[in-house]
Amino acid sequence: MEDPPSGRAARRKKNAAQVEEKSAAVTFFRDAGRSLQEACRVLHMKVSTLAQWNGLFDETMRPFVVPDRRGKAAKVTAALVRKVVDIAMEFIAAGKRLRLKAFTRHLAEQEIELSSKTVGEILTANDLYGVQVKKRRPGFYQNLRQTLPNGLVAVDGKEFVVVLGADTHRFNLELCVDVKSFVHSGYSVAETETSQEFIKVLEMHRQAWGNPLAVVMDHGSANLSDNARTYLDHHDIVMLPAGPANPKGNGTVEGAFSEMAEVIGTICIDTSNPRTLAQNILEKIASVYMTMRNRLPKLGATLSPLGEMAMPVTEQQRVELKQRYRQRARKQAGPDESSKHARINWVIGHHQLAVDEPTLKRAIKCIAHYDIEVIAKAEAAFNRAISRDERKKNLPYFFGILKNMQGEADTARHKEYCRHRYEYEQMLARERLVEQENKEQLSPHVMVDMLHAAITLPIASIKEHAMRQVDRMAEELKRQYRQLGILKKKILEALASFDNISVAHRQEMVVWTEELTN
Numbered sequence: 001m002e003d004p005p006s007g008r009a010a011r012r013k014k015n016a017a018q019v020e021e022k023s024a025a026v027t028f029f030r031d032a033g034r035s036l037q038e039a040c041r042v043l044h045m046k047v048s049t050l051a052q053w054n055g056l057f058d059e060t061m062r063p064f065v066v067p068d069r070r071g072k073a074a075k076v077t078a079a080l081v082r083k084v085v086d087i088a089m090e091f092i093a094a095g096k097r098l099r100l101k102a103f104t105r106h107l108a109e110q111e112i113e114l115s116s117k118t119v120g121e122i123l124t125a126n127d128l129y130g131v132q133v134k135k136r137r138p139g140f141y142q143n144l145r146q147t148l149p150n151g152l153v154a155v156d157g158k159e160f161v162v163v164l165g166a167d168t169h170r171f172n173l174e175l176c177v178d179v180k181s182f183v184h185s186g187y188s189v190a191e192t193e194t195s196q197e198f199i200k201v202l203e204m205h206r207q208a209w210g211n212p213l214a215v216v217m218d219h220g221s222a223n224l225s226d227n228a229r230t231y232l233d234h235h236d237i238v239m240l241p242a243g244p245a246n247p248k249g250n251g252t253v254e255g256a257f258s259e260m261a262e263v264i265g266t267i268c269i270d271t272s273n274p275r276t277l278a279q280n281i282l283e284k285i286a287s288v289y290m291t292m293r294n295r296l297p298k299l300g301a302t303l304s305p306l307g308e309m310a311m312p313v314t315e316q317q318r319v320e321l322k323q324r325y326r327q328r329a330r331k332q333a334g335p336d337e338s339s340k341h342a343r344i345n346w347v348i349g350h351h352q353l354a355v356d357e358p359t360l361k362r363a364i365k366c367i368a369h370y371d372i373e374v375i376a377k378a379e380a381a382f383n384r385a386i387s388r389d390e391r392k393k394n395l396p397y398f399f400g401i402l403k404n405m406q407g408e409a410d411t412a413r414h415k416e417y418c419r420h421r422y423e424y425e426q427m428l429a430r431e432r433l434v435e436q437e438n439k440e441q442l443s444p445h446v447m448v449d450m451l452h453a454a455i456t457l458p459i460a461s462i463k464e465h466a467m468r469q470v471d472r473m474a475e476e477l478k479r480q481y482r483q484l485g486i487l488k489k490k491i492l493e494a495l496a497s498f499d500n501i502s503v504a505h506r507q508e509m510v511v512w513t514e515e516l517t518n
Helices: 005-032 036-043 047-054 078-093 100-109 116-125 195-209 226-234 247-264 275-293 305-309 315-329 335-351 357-367 372-388 395-422 424-440 444-455 460-478 484-496 503-517
Strands: 152-164 167-178 184-190 214-217 238-241 267-269
Touching: 005 503, 078 100, 078 116, 078 424, 100 116, 116 395, 152 195, 152 247, 152 275, 167 195, 167 247, 167 275, 184 195, 184 275, 195 226, 214 315, 226 238, 238 315, 247 275, 267 275, 335 357, 335 372, 357 395, 372 395, 395 424, 444 460, 444 484, 444 503, 460 484, 484 503
Parallel strands: 152 214, 152 267, 214 238
Antiparallel strands: 152 167, 167 184
């Protein structure tokens, strides 16, 4: 519902008075030839207020807009892309090598403020910089951050060396560590890493703290043996094996071994009592380390590992966390992964490739990280390769082809993205299209032209009718902008471009703009 004419007239009068007050204060400040502080004392206003008003008018008391630089670095136009490309061509012609960070700093010296990522994409889109795509496949690491003590424990083994005189003895130290509290709850020293050692350290943990909810370990044969599985099932412990060739997946116990190896290192003893003495020494050192380590809190923690393990935990919390572990343990492959698994199984069966069980498991795990289209192309290339040379008929050669083709596909995909976003001709075409659309719409410059024509009409009745037409067009123009501040800025910029206009008419147009945007 529109305001009555009296309301509009009152607002216009109020805005006109504000503009008149600002211009009068600035005129007094400039004509009096006094300092800013003296003028403020005479006018009874703050220094910051008069300084701000002084920045709104030029010497002829014509208001102007101070352009701000917000969003300047993020706005990439075709002209800016052309300028960056020209500077890069000069670099290459001078025999210099394009290095992203150095070239970005060089652009900043020429007042072209862009990030190195944007500069790299612009150069890539215009064939001046090579595509660099680094994707490590697979890139999965298991999240071991926990909320409950004695919820998840990590078990692993590490080889330690004891030198007795001229003899070198190697032992496997199996260690059990709680992920949440970092308490070292069990260890065992033996010849090699076996399922018996795995069960032994878990049993030591159970005797001290009770059954954990789950255990994380690597893909070793000792940890995944039938004896280990039977033991875990018997005590209702969920098995969470970390990925193959992935030490970060079992990072808790790996960190414990790093600290222990830093403290112990290689044990050298010059004595003639070889085997039993060496094992007893290593067991004693490991026992001392575990005892001392469990008394020290982790970095940033307030409780020691022993104190944190002794904290009470409700049965409801244990049940909820146990359910999460079970859901993680029984995750199934999606339909896309199933088709990829079927493709690799078909390749192995069709070509009768000789693979053992660990190699097959690794192939099935890795194939899920490649695109299905690339896998199909790799199969065709593999068929051509083995038709020429039968010696290439093996699974590593197939994955070598697949890795190269996947890298080429990633590179082409990234380059196409850069071309679509920053290629000069495409950006120019898009800007022309936007400019054409803007011409077809009502623009602030057209609005200011009509406003100027309406304000300068000599007859009051005709002027009032023309101003109502201008108000209706202004409402239509406001619907094209989400923020009225942007519209106000563009109208004032268009108003500042007028030369042959009186100060009174200019002030009346500024008042109308203030009323429109308020």
